[in-house]
Amino acid sequence: MDFVESDEHRDLRAAVGAVAAPFGGAYYVEHAREGRECTELWHALGDAGFIGVNIPEEHGGGGGGLVELAIVCEEIAARGAPILLLLVTAAISAEILVEYGTDEQREQWLPGLASGRQKVVFAITEPDAGSNTRRLATTARREGAEWVVNGEKYYISGVDGADALLLVARTGRDDAGTARLSLFLVPTDAPGLTTTRLPVDVMLPEAQFTLHFDGVRLPAEALVGTEGQGFRQVFHGLNPERITGAALGVGIARYALGRAARYANERRVWDRPIGAHQGVAHPLAHAKIETELAALMARKAAWLHDNGLPAGEASNIAKYAAAEAALAALDAAVQAHGGNGVSQEFGLLPYWGLARLLRIAPVNREMILNYVAQHSLGLPRSY
Structure with missing residues (x-):
């Protein structure tokens, strides 16, 4: 075991700190009190290549891994600017799309995620399911060449600034009656999708939302990964x-x-x-x-x-x-x-x-x- 951090990681910490420090605590607290996203810092991090540090180089990222992304998250927080949305777009959406996305999905979304100019947020939580993911009630059913989504999601972060959702929905049940889940990319402007801001007393730059899916139609290529393996x-x-x-x-x-x-x-x-x-x-x-x-x-x-x-x-x-x-x-x-x-x-x-x-x-x-x-x-x- 080697507990000495590499020169590369020390340099990464210093570089992230240099970008985040001029914004700092006063900037973050102001945005948190106003419920306003830290857009300027987000773009600065994206322009420096830090938001996509864990995305492969062929898709515009830094070619690193979660070790490097965790360093980015830690260092911006240590400078007083902890951006919660990094956990959603870079840690969840990017990691899943890199691993399970089609070539077309990767080409469409990963360069924008890496640059910070696009955001894909994650939609899994439901009011009646809580931590029991198997009880998700939002459904996606096949209708011809399309998927039709109905249901509700709760406490979904950053929808107002996102281009798409990475949605977890039920697409059937197995022989034991357990829900089969699948993942879908859903544009935030899809017809039938309604977003309602959820008031919270915690001071955060990122807003929380309730989502309602009323017959949202998705093309077959919206499916991420394998149906039923979500x-x-x-x-x-x-x-x-x-x-x-x-x-x-x-x-x-x-x-x-x-x-x-x-x-x-x-x-x-x-x-x-x-x-x-x-x-x-x-x-x-x-x-x-x-x-x-x-x-x-x-x-x-x-x-x-x-x-x-x-x-x-x-x-x-x-x-x-x-x-x-x-x-x-x-x-x-x-x-x-x-x-x-x-x-x-x-x-x-x-x-x-x-x-x-x-x-x-x-x-x-x-x-x-x-x-x-x-x-x-x-x-x-x-x-």
């Missing part, structure tokens, strides 16, 4: 989503701890910096330890995925650990700032909302504990 195929995107979500959490923790450490060194009470007191220093040190542990697991999970090895356990553990680390870091940072921790001037609370969301999504901590109990410890299934 459940297996989708995890080629869900593990990367969890890994990049973990990287985002690690970056948020690094940003919060950096802010807190500077404040604790500069703020003086009773003629000494408040960081000299263990009541301030120890929570920050504890959060730093949790952050480093989460970062190690996130890198392991990304490496496993890139090498074609089972990454489910590591992806889940990384996502769990990083969400907890981000929340611990932000809590310690807010406490270290005292009353200033909730001041708009210092801008810490918008990150707490995102970190708290990462404990729930893309998979909640309880389902991760279920996974580890069942698959890692061999305990009986509890749900």
